Every structure is written in structure tokens, then in C-alpha cells.
Amino acid sequence: MAHHRARRGGRNLPGNALLPDPFPMIRLSQLAGLFLCLWLAAPAFGQAAAPARVVSLDGITLELHGVSDAMEEPARLLLEKQIGLAGDKTVSPPLADDLAFFLQAKYLQTGYEEVNVEWRLEAGKAVLDVTEGRKRFVGKVTFEGVEASRNPELQPYLVRQTKEREGRKPKRLPFVEADIQAGAGLVVRRLQADGYLDAAAEAPVFTRDAKGDSVDILLVLKPGPQTLFGEVRLAGDLSKFKEDVGKKAANLSGKPFNEVNLETLRKELKGNLQSLGWYAAEVTSSITPGHHYSGGTVPVVLTVLPGELFHVTEVRLNKGLSNGAQRVARSVFLTATQQRYAPETLDLLHRRALDTGIFDRLDVEPAVLSSNTMALQITGQEAKPKTLGFFGGYETFRGPFLGAEARHVNFMDTGDSLGVRAEASTVGLDGSLQWTDPAIFGSRNALAVSLNAETFSFREYERRTVALRNTLTRRITRRVTAELFQNTSLSAAESTMLTLEELGPPDYSIISGGARLTLDFRDNPLNPRRGWLAGIAVETGVDKGDADFRFVRTDINASWYHPFNEKWRMAVAARSSSFNSSEPVTEVPIEQRLFNGGATTVRSFSEREMGPESRRGSTPLGGLSTTVLNAEFSYTIIPNLEVAGFVDAGSVNEEASLFSPGDLRYAIGMGIRYQLPIGPLRIDYGYNPDRKEGEKAGALHLTFGFAF
Template structure:
């Protein structure tokens, strides 16, 4: 049986065959009906998918032009080397048979010989997968991507060879890349010929660095041609950001040393430095004032020109208009360069575009979470004027819920003039967790934990949590419930029950009670809360060797308190913050007309700042001041209600509750103070893209003072480093602190470790 249509993968043969096919079918019967369509050799798609891609169908009339278009469509898929079409008569009727010769595919792909780079790192750069259509170009691209990966690690001599085996029966290829890693080269030095700036200034823009003694750990100083070529562009940007608009930076020159390492040389022609002459603005109409636009500018008349500041200024002006409903605002800078006076004049043409209001907020992907839980976090709703900042704030608030693995907020035009929809698309994350585990802390030693929590109860956004912790020195259980929007109003309600027994050196402290908290927003990012707490305290098991202070507080007592507080929170991430601030002011009043046995008041303030520094480094500062005093005739506050410090959550390098006034009769243990001060300085470096694993270095300053001591009269200091990891069962912290102000006989340092427990 000879084919009605046959083609090879060559272009000319293919289209010549289509022409012959057309002539052949024109000589065929005028209205032949196709009864059956069959396929042979079709593996890349199902029979139905094949029929969906062609117009020729069973029951239709045979048409040469239609069949020719179908063949072209199939070739455009790039799945096939050859296609033949046969006609035949069978008991079922007139039959067309498509015979396919598919392009070979990849059966397997592997890399061998890689020792310095892990398999998963190589898998992250190449693009070959099983069942990909094979081509020499596909293999070449994979080799080049792997070579560039080795280049970034300083291995310029890497040799990658391919071993390709063709399986005739399955028409597939097995591909093996053999890697000979060669020797690692490093950068000994840089030369910046013609550059007038310090090397440290250039390094703020460059990716390459010269080697150091610790390069074998960090990889600093690995020679990379790719990075060196990119650094040419970065150095050019460095000068543009300082006003050198005529700068020229040469391509890198690589000077090979006898050691096998390199010196990289850049030749720089700086040129003259330019200032901003005048800045004028057009097209803003009555939407904004010129003063508001100038305040958004990072460039100043008379100041040096900066390319980055120009870009950021345009973004800020655009955002100014986008926050007033002009979602498609555009700003076009027109410059005039005076090379004699070395100035640049700018005219910024503002094109506001159309003003938009919100038509509909469309929420998709939430199978469990109710729409209202998402909508109440939105800063934009139906009928509101569009605002770019409101979109960003909505995204931040929704992310902080931690209900979703993926979240996107997009604008969608409705077709109506001046109207757009906001589309919130989510992919829900598991919010329930049951945990059985064993943790450890230097305070409570080995800790057994059981917890059951649901962070999005029945999709309502409510939180229910039960936890039980047991260690050799502490037993604690709690049950809490939170409704973030009480009666569908922005009022948070939390109630909790708890019971805790903690063993100290000379006594046991047993506490149980409950608390109720109500809160509501006062201003943007500011919430006010008020908490009622009822607590029963039982000091028992007092040792005969305990001090008189400890013996005096033995027995049962009751504390009833009310604590109003104000919190301002602008952190970008509740769990792993990288920027923003959190401030808390509180005042706790206990006893008096509230009842109970303990009459005191506590007040204090905490302020934390997170700010991105260079590269991925994050700076953090926490400042805390606390005070406690008795009232209603109770001058002495019970020791268990006083202030303490020490441990992984305050002054690292010191034992838990080790800092404070000491009682000589109690073996020198702290009996608590009446005022305290603490400052923590931290540098955080994320090791993962999500920031859940971070290195930390710290410097702590603080102390606890008695009544007769002057506040801040003396401070204790410590420093150290550690690692933090947000795990599924809770936060892990391993931090080593070393004392600066060590008393005689005190330990010099302390290693604290916690995992899977809450403090």
C-alpha cells in the first residue's frame, strides 16, 4: 500500500509532498467520506489529543487543503520526524491511517565525576528531563549551564564530555555527562587602573572578591569569568550613581599567576562628574502639587546625578499617582546634558492615564478559608479608589496569616471605563498541626512536647491551640482560643487557660489561671489591647536552706490584674522579619480594688527594629525597659513577681534568671529587681531563600536594678553567635554567649539551645 502522503523532516521535501498530496486528492472522488481514522507509531499524545489538533475527522469529507493544514499543524508541534498518510478500504469503510515517526526522546540523563558540586545543585541549572525531545543543542545547553556553574566556583579548567547511547527499539537516548573538575582558581587581587575610589567602595557593587584565609569555607575569591564580566557592568553602574555619565570601564583583563590564581584588572576612564542643574515637572494637573512631587524625588538640584536615584525617583512619582487611583501612571524623564558646565537638566513629563476605582474583589483558590477572612485583610474593596500601597499592604497582611502557600494579587480590567477588579488567588496551606516530640533547652533540659493546633479553624480564621510540655524541672499545659474578628468587627478576642509547675533550687512555683484579652486597631499599624488575668500562685517545697526572702513568700496567693497595652507593628513578616519595627507599651495593675493578695503595678516598653543592610545581611536592635512597684501599702513586691534577666531570650551568656539583685543567704541566687534595661544588637544572615534558616551574631547590654540603685548606673555585656531555624515543630535556636563583665568565680560563657518548646 503506497502512501497518499509522505514527508521527511527536511523542509523542501515536506512541502513538495504537500503539493503532491493536493494533486492526488484532487484526482480522488469528489466527496469521499472518511469513516475511520487510525494512527501508527503515535506515543507522544493520546488518540483523542491527536484528533483535537486536526480538522479532518471521522464522518467528514476528504479534503486535500484541510489535510495539508492538519499535517502542517502536526509538524509545528515539533514531535515528529516523519508523517505518512495512507488510505484503504476496510469493512468499517474508507480509512485514513496516519503513520508517525516521532523524534527521539531522552530516556535518562545523569552527571558523573562531580565531587565539589552536589547533584542537586547541578540539577538546578540544567534543563534536561526524561521524555524531553532529544537534540544535540539540548545537550550542548546543559553542558554550558554546568560549565558556568563550575565557573562561579572558580574551576575554570573543568572538562565536560558527553556519552550518548541511542536505543533503537524505543527511539530514546541515554545521556551521561562526564565531569573532570580540574583545579580551582582563586582571585589574588584586583587592579582598578584610573579609579579614584577605595576598593571597599567598589566592592559594594561587585560580586567578585579577592581570596581570604577563610575562602575554603565561604567560597570567597573563587575565580569566575562570568562574574568578572558582570562586574564590568556593576562598576559602570557604580560611577553612574556618582555622577560620572561619561565613564568607560574596560572588559576585565585576567593576569595568570604562577600559583594558578588570577589578578583581575579593570581600566577605568572616569571622566567629569555631573550635577543636577534644574528639574521641572509637567502634566500632573491637579492630581498632585509640585511640592509633593519634589518631595518624592531623591535627586536634588545642585546635587550630584545618580542613575539609581533617577530610577527610584521615577518609581516614587509613579507610586504617588498610583496611590491616587492612576494605576497606569507613567513618568518620562527628558534630559539635557551640558558638557561644558557638567550639569544635567531634567524635565519630567507625567502621564497620569486613566483614573480607576475597584469594581469587584474576586477571590479564587480558597477551598477552606471563607471569603470574609480574606476580605477583612484587604485594604481595597468594591468602590474604593485604586491604590498601589493598599495592594501591597493587603498582600503583607494576608501573608502574615500564614494560611497560604502561594498568594498573588493582580489587577484586572473590566472593560468599563475607569474600573478594574482586584483578583486574589491563593493556594491554601495546611493550618492544623499535631505534634509529638522531644525538645531540649538549657533551662528545662529534656522537654517532652505534645501540641494540637488549628490556625484557621473551620476556615473562619480562628485559632485553637492545646499544648503540654513536661521536663525534669517544668510541667506546663495551656488551652487557648483566638477570634481575630469578634462579631465580624475588627476586635480580637483571646482567652486562655494554663497550669505550670516549675522547680527552682530552693522551692517549687505552681501557677494556674486564665486570661481574657480584647483588642482593636487605633490607627494604621497600631492596636490597643486590654487583658484581664486571674492567677493562683502556690510556693511550696521550700528548702530549709532557703533564704528568708524565699521562706516569706511560701504558701498560696492570688494575683488579679488588668493590663492595657498599645502595639505598633510594621514588620514585613511576623515570623521571619527582615524590615520594619515593632513597639509595645504596657501597664499592668494588680490587686487594689481588683482583689487578690498581691498589690503591684508593672510597666514598660519594648522597641524592635529590623533593617536590611548590605547584600542579604539584616540588622536588628531590640530595646526594652521594665519597672515594678508595690501599692496600697504593699511596699515589697513578692520575689516571683519581680524582674529578672538572663538566658536565651534576654542576656545570652548568663543562666536563666541569673541577673538581678542577689540574696547572700540564698547562695547568691537572684531574688529579682524593680527596674531593668536591655538592648540586643543582632546581625542576621539568611542561609535559605525563605529566611527560615539564619546565622546570627549578637551583642547584649543590660541589667536588673534594686530600688536603691541608680538606673543604668552599671550594665552587663555579652556577645556571641548562633543559628536559628523555623522548623515545623517550632523554632530552633542554638546560641553561644560570652560574658564581657565577668565576676570572679563566674563561668565565662554559656551555650543555650531550645527546640520545639515555647517560652
Template sequence: MKKTTQSRAANLSFRTIANRVLIAALLTSVALPSLPDRAHAQSYSFGSVQVQGNARIETGTILSYAGIARGQTLSAAELNDAYQRLVASGLFETVEITPRGGTLVINVTEYPTVNRVRFEGNRRLKDDALESIVQSKPRLVFSPSKAEADAAKIAEAYAQQGRLAARVTPKIIRRSDNRVDLVYEIIEGKNSEVNRIGFVGNTVYSDRRLRRVLQTKQAGLLRQLIQRDTFVEDRLQFDQQVLRDFYLSRGYIDFRTTAVDAELARERDAYFVTFNVQEGQQFRFGEVTVVSDYPAADAELYETVLKLRPGVVYSPSHVENAIARMETLAVREGLDFLRVEPRITRNDRDLTLDVEFVLTRGPRIFVERIDVEGNTTTLDQVIRRQFKIVEGDPFNPRQIREAAERIRALNFFENAEVNAREGSSPDRVVVDVDVAEKPTGSLSFGGTYSTNSGFGLAISFTETNFLGRGQSLNLTLSGAESNQNYSLSFIEPAFLGRDVAFNFDAGYVETSTYNAEYDTSATNFGMGLTFPVGERARLGLRFGLEASAMRDPTGGGSPAVGSIINSEIAQANVYAGVVGYNYTFDTRDAGFDPTKGVLLEFAQDFAVGGDVQFVRTRARAVAETRILNEEVTLRAIVKGGMLNYSKGSSRTIDRLALLGDDLRGFEAGGVGPRHIDGTANNTLYGNMYMVGSLEAEFPLGLPEEYGVSGGAFYDISNIWDVGASANSVGTGTLLYNNGSARHVVGLSVFWDTPIGPLRFNFAKALKKEQNDREQFFNVSIRSEF
């Protein structure tokens, strides 16, 4: 905090200045004793006018403000008007007008010049931020009214950060040569937190569920790190719209927020916010039809792309998606200016909404140009490619709205506004894009910990808008007690200007007896293309090179390794050229805060060159839904993999492994085919595996601001087949090569923290094998600092 203790005695408050002005006015009234009580009937004429006390301001300027000329006949009222004009000019600290016979003397004291502007007591807002707010600047004439206005602006800036108790007092410190230092003394006060958020009128969804929707949060244990519990009035306005979107997406078309009451505590450090709502009834789709008022558009053809069915809960997003599909079909059919107008008929008896899509010919309006402003780093082309239209294309308002959402979704900008206005003629439209950029790069130094790999350090550089081209670059260097990981990735989201993402990846991983009695190293290099093949489906193609090796840490022939591992170590480095593809179908992001969704993934890699040839297949299916008014989330997961060699054979480092979330209750590598040979007892993983999981997440009854919820799970998993390595058993014993299903049940505690979501698993194996390595408790933590 800055100190001005020694100079505070010289401070002159604005109350003192006001008093001086008042005294000057009184002196003026005394200095005009010759004016009779009926001053309006008296007139005066001065042969000369003298101005005294001015240093910066020219005498002519002062006379111009006063409006007095030599020889001019003036009434007492006109003299008072001249005095008021000089005071109102804001140039003078004091003004005195004194008649002396035939001479009028104007004595002024000029306001000082601001020497410098300082801030005291500010911690939350830095000097640079405050300097951009205030209008008072060094080398300008000091103005009390402007300083008071600046103080109000500073207090408002603190209020936007939830510090409603902030107080700002402007003071001046006199310097030589009629200069002053302007000091804003700031008492920031405490954050005005939101202690409680309540709802009145809700019956379908609980307060707990609705609070999860809002951006504003209740103050919790981590209030010093989570700033969304700070009261911000603008955020409450946004929350009202979010609530409406939430209910509309679930068919409650009559929902409205009747009032939002924000009650400030007596200490002015906390708010109690109450949303008064009316939910209404839930509506579903009734009859869905398409009619055409456009002769060239066949209604039956456009009905084929509709995916709306009667009985489905109504959602505006479903209607928008249907319109988008029909307009896309119109473009393919070569029909410009086709517009789809939804006409909705309400049926209160059966709580349905009939939707009739009317195909019409819209006005012939074209896009004249797209103007982009505010981007200093991001290239225009990055913003322009979010539009599916270019200059000269037919204007479509819905496409402009969708482009605006895509621009905001880039997460490159603090603010992005997209508006359309009339161009050079009524049939031309100019689209204005105004953005305000924000930092998109980060350099982080972090610590890692897991129950499998122990403590470690990590350095990561991430840039999501590399060189302003919208490209992503990530470089990570991390190391723990038993492994090191180095990776580089690069993504170009619009390769060759198309909706095709190009990616490049390179990595090196080295382990030192990490859950095994041998060392490993693996290097990968790859590149690929990903593009859409459907409304919610994407296909990726890739090519890469892989090299891996297993080593004996003792230098050769360790009895703790065993004959199978020794035979795999003897293969030294294995190289493979790999091509592959992956298909993804995902409906989980459909609509606002979706209640259900499905994810399907299927991927295959083919080793077509190098020391080995194989086909590696992975598949995963996830289905999720919410029940009990969306308080409980149910999730089912099925996944599996297969590795089939046609040349060479798989090694332990190549085979498929069960990851931490695949089978809780066991250590990494704690299950699967195992080779016991003397003192050696090593997990060999497998060429095939299957996993099935059922999960539930539910509230624990704790205040949701704590970010703590509970879960339960049931896992079943099997991994088997070590391929040709089974021929190298030697004198040892190969266990579970034909598979053995393990069953696990457990409970979870979820905790949302600023460093990421943490999951604490407590698991119990219902079915296991004698040599499995269990793990009752598991947690993974990664902290950035």
C-alpha cells in the same frame, strides 16, 4: 526502589520500534516493485482494499486516515501520501501497503494499550507527584512521542529541585492481549548545589552583606537540611529583583544587575553564580512639595500628613507611605477618586531627588465585584477582608496592590495572584483573586533542653487557619525534670469583621523545686482585644483571672525553706481578677530589610478583685541600627518593672524576675534579694527591677553559609524590694533588699540552624554579690523531631 529484573529481557526500547517502522517502510518500497522509476507518471486503480491486523480500530477509520476509496485512481505518490498519513496518525506501530493485482492490502500493527504506568528509582519525587505530571495513562493507547515528552517533563521537575543531572528513560514491558507496562526508569542524580555566590561591581556593600539578602544560599555544613543552596533558575530571577529592592530602599536609584552568570561544574553537581551589578550613587530627598489640580483638595492640608524631610535617604517605600497617608486623608475629607501622582526631579549635582506630589481627580471607575477562586478551605471572607474596598467603592490601583501583599502575608497560600480587568462597562472593574492553598497546621513532638530546666518533652498542635476562618489555635503540652507547662491560645484576627484581634489564653504551670526549695502552681485565664491606634502603634485591652500557690514539698515546716518563704506558703491559694492594657510602637519593620528601628512597649495590669489588689507595670525600649555598611548591628535595650500592692502583699511567686536574657552570667534566680535563715538560702525576686543592655553582632569571617556569627554584650541590672515580706525575716538575714547593681560583659556565638537560631553566651560578672549564683556558659536548644 522498585524491581523489574525478571521482566527487563522483555523490554522493547523505542530505538527498536523506530527500526521496525523503518523496516516497514523498506518493505513497502519492496512490496511495490511494479511501480516504475518515473512513478509520478504511473496511475493505479484498485477494485478492492483489504485491511489486515487491526483489532481495536475500525476498518473504516483506517481507510479514512488513508484517504483511499474502492475504484479510486491513484498515483504512486498518492499511495505514499496515504502511507504517511497512516504513520502520522500515531495509532500504529507498523504500517505496510502492498498492491496485489487489483487489490490493495493494508497491513497494520496497532500500538498496544497501556496496562499500567510505573516509576523506578524515584525517591525525591513520589509516585503521586509524578503521575500528575505524565500524560500517559492506563487504558490509553501507548504513544512513543507522548512517553518521550513525559520523560522530559519528569526531568524538568527534577531540574526545578536542583537535580539537573537527572535522567529519565521510558521503557515498555510486553503483556498479553497487546498490552504493555510503561516504566519510567529514573536516575535522580545529586543536587546541583550553589557552591559559591560572588558579585562583581559592588563597592558599597560587601559580598557577605549582599549574600544575606538573596534567597539562594551557598552550600554549607547543613546542606542536607537547608534546600536553599540548591540551584533553581527561577530563584535567581527573584534574587535579581530582591537585590534591586535592597539598593532602591537605600537610595541607589540607578542600581541594576547587568548579568547573572551561572557556571556549571564539570561534574554537573555544582554551580558557581556571579552577579554583575552597577550600584550607582546614593540619592537623598530634596525639596518635598504638594500641589493640587483637584479644586476640592487643599494642598496645604495634605502637606501636614507628610513625614518626608529633605536630607533623608531616598526610598520608594517612603513615597508609597506618603501617598497612602494622603489618600486616607482624602477618604476622611469625603473626596472620592483623588489620586496622588509623585513627580520626581533628579538633581545630579547634589545627588537629591525633589518630589512633588500632585493631587488630581482620577477617572470615575468603580469596583464591580471581587471574585475569589482556588480556595477550598479558606473562606472567601478571610480573603475579602484584606481589601479596604468593597463592591461599589471607587477603584484604587494602589489599594489593590496593598491587598495582594496582605493576602500573601497571611501565609495560607502557596501562590496568590490579584489582577484587575474591565467589567461589564468601561467604568467598572472586576478584581480577580486566584490562590493556591497550602497546609497551615502542624503537629510536632519535640524535645527541649536548657541549662536551667534540663531535658524535657513537648507536644504542640498549631493551626494558623483554623476551620478556614483565618484564626490561630495553639495547644502545647510540655514537661521537664522540674516543671510542667500546659497552654491553650486562640486568636481571631478580625473580630466582628473589624481590624480588631480577639485573643483567648489559658495556661497552667507547675514547678517542683525549680531553682528553689519549694513547689509552685499557677493558673491563668484571660481574653483581650488588640487594635491599631496609629500607623505603627497598637493598643491591647485584656481581662483575666489568676490563681497561684506556693507549697512546701516536705509537707510543712522545712528548715531549708526559711521563715519568709514559710510565711508566703501559709497564704495558700491567692486569686485575683486582673484588667490591663498594653501599648506598642514599632518601626522595625519599616521598609525593605530596615537598617534601624525602635520598639516601645508599655503595659499595666490592675488587680481589682479577689484576695489582693495591685498595679503591675512593665516597660521596654529597644533601639537598633546597623553600621559599617550594615556589617555590624548595634542594639540598646532598656526595660523595667514595678509591682505595687494596695491590698495584701507580694510573694516570691508573684514578684518580678530577671529572665535569662535580662542578665547573662547568672543563673535564673541567681541575683536579687535573698533570705538566709539557717540552711535556707532562697532568692526572693523583687517588686522593682531595671535592666540595661548594649549588644553588638558582627561577622566572624567564616563563610556565611555556615550561619555562624559573633556578638558581644554588656548588661547592667538591678532588682530589689520584697515588700511586706521583709517583716517576716525572723532569725534570718535579708540581703540586697535595697538593690545592688550587677555588671556583666560577655561574648556570644550565634548559629542559625534548621531547628532555630541558637545563642551561646560566655559571660563574666564584673560586679556581683557574695551570695549570687554565677553561670559562665548558657545555651538554649529546642529540637523538633
């Protein structure tokens, strides 16, 4: 049976070292010595022959020999991917040769610099024989020619390609010679960024441990003289800037010289002017691009030429967009016309247009019409109009849940959207129908009308509700959103265990309206690491049913997020709600009251369980005011997985205006978060340090999303 080596012949593999020559000339004595060495080394490796492994995909069968357990999964994934890309349906010599070639490249990327892969065809399948050899790891790294204190700074550049490919932080980095060669170039560029414009490096020197598996690396650097910025000043018309940009220029003086930093400042100044409406602004530099500077100082003059102030006069839409998409895009971007050109405003409008769900992609390009006017050229690609999705999971409070959601954007080519949602869980059924006009009457406001039907069963009572909600939303700035809302609901509650005072009025019809203001300065709404969020909502309403009460509800929240470094971060939050009613708490329906305790409040209690309970059972009765304080510290173990410690405090009071620090109840606990695209999957356990009679020691919570 013929054996074939993978194509090597000095071919460069992407991101890898050159493969060794296939047939080095070996004398008979050398060959005998080689076999003797291998025989003596075999016990040291202490590995039995790896079992044959089979990979099958699309009618192609591969048999792998010599693949260790550590390399089985990477090899399998690679070969399945390559078979899929090839599209072949039968085994052939070219396919087998390609697969052996890519498998050998994978081994080299993993640190097996002595690997050899041969292939043969046998009984309709390809057999790949792998001789792995020893896996090598990066050992001691030494830089000569620079201060020893710079070694920790430069080493990440030397091994960057390997670290990026590994994806996580391994205990030991595999040694890949080609990666180190490329990393030496990154080290040199780093020195050049520090003003050592003539920096160079000798070829890396590798010292392999004959008895172990490490490879020590020596990189001799030749920095040369350092070049610094001399005086950096601005000239021209600086009156258009809103800030003292001269300080930014002066800050470069005495810093290491490189054209990247200079170009960054030049573009920043130009972008600053364009954001203020000076679209044709130019900032020129006295430095000649590409001119070689070596040592000493380099003075720089940046000349500012603002040009004319530009205004947007019209919006031009791509004829390929549907009527509904054009209506929405025109309504959104018309607000930018007859105003000065402002990229920040256009960014806000762009986000608002994408939020409608009509567009997969939307491009906004300024088109100059005259010396001071421009049009906005809108092009893009529309999203799939109809979507259907299913979801399910488990939460501690709701138990297992399952649901479906259908949405039709650009309904009947109007630009409006229609959505239907249904969900079932152990606490009840919930269904809704929502219609949304993202640009009502061609304005900047979005109107949403939703009809909701819900059944809810909790402990000793049940409730059925039908509600109509109208919401008018306006995104004032990228960070500030205002909302007006109106609710009309019909509800019926019943219980065979709760008294009428505990349950409150069983039948009630509430008409209410209110407003909400949200300030969101977080870096990411799904996984915030930095920034803050604050909001206030006020709602007033009246019951037109049997209860006949009036109320004003107020909700205030604030949270702050701060990272200490890449691993550690903290978050703190405060929330307060009050329900000022014309009647005492016993005359307020139980579902209108305020509750505390649970996965997003005080986590030493199960959902709603803080506060007074029914006399004959254990149903939480709620109150008319609540307070919640949270502090959380989290640590990233590996990417997407965090462990957190937290402290919570909160209270429930039967009167809206009553609060005393002595009423606070506490939680101390820990949790785990796993990041998903929709937010974190969160498991928390909160311990109750001030238990009262009958209370549990703590509570376990499994849910989605952040606590605050």
C-alpha cells in the same frame, strides 16, 4: 575500553567560558615537549593520584577518578542533583555524557580552566576520568581609561558573578573567564549610570602567571563625555502633594544623567499621589524615551496630572475561597470601603489577613468602577487547614525540652482557628488549648481565648496553675498594636524548705485585666538590625483566695537597633517593671513577684538568681520592682554567624517604688549567635565584675532568640 570526552564542541555553558576545542593539532615535537613540561611540573604540584570516589543514587553508580579532596563534595552534590533531575534508573551513554558535561562545567565555574572530563561505561557503572589541571585565581585587576581612585568601586562589578556564586567572601576568588567577560558589561553599565552614556570597554586582557596560579586582568575603558541633568522642574497641579516634591526634582539638577534615575523619580511622584487616593494620577516627562544624549546638560520637565480622587466602594471575593476564608477576608477588607484608596492601609489589612494563617497567598487588585470609584478584587490560595509539628532543644534554664503543637485553621469552615500545644522540660509540664477568631463580629479586632495548665518546679518549691486568658487585639497601623486582656488563674504552691513569708500565700486565685500598647519600628522582628521597639503594659487585679491582696503591675520597655555597616551593629535597651501591691512582698505569692538575672536580663547571673534568696537554701525570692539596662555590639564573622560583646545592668527591689543607682548589679561578657529561621541560637557568658560573698563569677546561657 572506549573513552569519551564530555560534549564540548564550542557549546556555551551557563555562566561559564567556552570549553576549549577537544583536539588541538599538535606536532610530534610539540607533544614531546608537552610531556616533558608535565613531567617537570609534576613535583611542583606535589599531589598523589586522587583515590577513586563512588557516587550512588537511585540505582545509578558512578566512579570518579582524578577528583581532588577540595572538589569531592562539590562534585558529589552536583552529580547527585543531576541524577535526580534526569530520573534515569540505569546507566546509559547519554546519561554518562550529560554527567561528564555538567561536571566539567562545575570545574570551570570553580577556576579549573584546563579541566578535561572523559567518561566510559564499565560493568554497569559510569566511570568519569577527570584531569583537573591547575586552579586559577583572580590576581591584580587594573582599569585603564578612568581615574585610579575608581578601581575599588569598579572591581566588585567585574567579579560580581563569581562572588555571588561563591556565596561567602573567600580569601581568593577563582578565575572564571566568562564571569569576567560578563562583569566587563556591568562595569560599562555602571559608567553609563554615572552619565557616561557612550561608555564602552575593550575585551579584557588576561595575563596568566606561568609559575603561580593567578591571572591578572586588564580592562581598558572608554568612558566618553559625561552627560548631566540640567534644570529639573515640575509642572501641573502640585497642590495634592503633602510635601515639597519640588526639592526632590531640584536635587537631580547637576547630577549624572540617566533615564533610570529619571524614571525612579517619575514613579515615586506617581506612587506618592496614588498613596493619597489619586489612583489615576499620571506623571509625564519631557524626555523622549530611548533618545540618545551625549555630553552636556539635559533639562527636564515633569508634568503632574492628579486626575480624580478615588474611593473604595466594594469588596469582591473569589468564589473559589471557602466560606470561612471569605468571612475573614470580607471582615478585614470591608474597613477599607467608603474611604479613599490608600495602598498603605491595604498593606496593613493584607498583613492582618495573612497573619490568620488561613491563606498561603492573598492578592488584592484595585478594579476601577467609574471615574472616581473602585472595587478591591480579592483572590488567593488557602493554606493547609491542619498542621502538626514537633519541637525540642536545650536551654540553660529549662534544660532539655520536647513538645508538640497541632493547629486547625478555618475550623469547621468558620474562619476561626483552634490550636493545642504541649511541652515537657526539666522545670515542669505546660499545656494549652487556644481558640482564635481573627475578625470577631466582623470587626478589625481579633479575639483569642486560651486555657492553660502548668506545673513548675524550681529549687525548693513547686507550683501548679490553671489559667484562662482572653485577649482582644487590634492592629491600629502597620507599626502600632493595641491589646486588651483578662486573666483568671487558680494556683497552688508548696515547699518543705521555704518559710511561709518566703513562699508567700500557697493558694491564690487571681482575677486581673489590663492593656498593652506596642510600637514596632524594627526592620525585622526575628533578626532586627535597624529601628526601635517600645511598649507599655498596665495590669490590675485582685486575689480572691487566701491572700486577699490587690495589685497594679506596670511594664515599660524600649530598645533601639543600629547598624554601623554590613558587619557591625549595636543594640541598646531599657526595661522597668513594678508590682504595686496592697500588701508587703512577703504577702505576695512568689510566682507573682518580679525577678532579674538570666539570658534576657543581667547575664552575669543565672535565671532569677539576682536579689534576695531563701535563708535555708538558694531559692531566689524576687521583689516588687526590677530595672534592666542592656547594650550590645555584634560583628558578623560569616553569613548567619555573629560574635557579640555586651554590658548589662539591673536591680531587684523589695518595694515597688524604690530604686537607687547604687542597687544596680552588672554583667560584662561575650557571646555567639547563629541565625536560624525562627531566630538566633545564642550562647552568652556574662562575668560578674562586682561579686558579693557567695555569688558565682559569672553565668553561661544557651537559649533561642535575642536578649532584648
